[in-house]
Amino acid sequence: MPYFQPKRDFIEWLKQQARSISWTAIISGPFFDQALKNTFHGYQPPNEFYLLDEGDTPYGTTNLHTIGHALFKILSDPKHFGDSANRYINIHSHMTTQQEVLAALEKASGQPFKIHRLSSDTFYDNSLRRFHNVKPGEPKILLAERDIIQCITYGKGKFKGLGDPRDENDWTEKLGLPAEDLLDDVKAVLDGIRPERDWNPRE
DSSP states (O other), X not given: OGGGXXXXXXXXXXXXXXXXXXXXXXXXXXXXXXXXXXXXXXXXXXXXXXXXXTSOOOEEEBOHHHHHHHHHHXXXXXXXXXXXXXXXXXXXXXXXXXXXXXHXXXXXXXXXXXXXXXXXXXXXXXXXXXXXXXXXXXXXXXXXXXXHHHHHHHOOGGGTTTTOOOSTTBOTTTTTOOOOOHHHHHHXXXXXXXXXXXXXXXX
């Protein structure tokens, strides 16, 4: 989709500069803390939640500070720097599901949520239609783009597994990224602060 095309174009440009520069593309999935505030995971403040299908499709998501930690690890370690050159790598703070995010929200807030259930196939078709109905010169419908990406990340059917980063390119453990607690991070977002972790950058 157009949202991702500039990223792909930039990687292709970097590949053409292989004699003079190396590159590493970090795939973090949706930013957990930022996306939770912006309704991406299905959370609609103050106490509503939109579930795609059964809400049990696993997907990876990463806090903003963890992305910075990963960058530091790669740039400060000659082995990581060399091994990650000219390739994509995956990282994540959490491997989770919408159901797990919902449970954490209900526990952190102390209240039950009103749940709306959506079919990812129908939701995708409707979102794609809204996206393509924008005429030349009209502003983009950002919510349509977001909804399409939601389906790709944790939908079922033709989308199942596309948001799961656990493959041979998963560097989460290799980089020694800190263990993170889903409930603690949800509480932090609800309290209006960003999740943080104490870590020794040299470990």
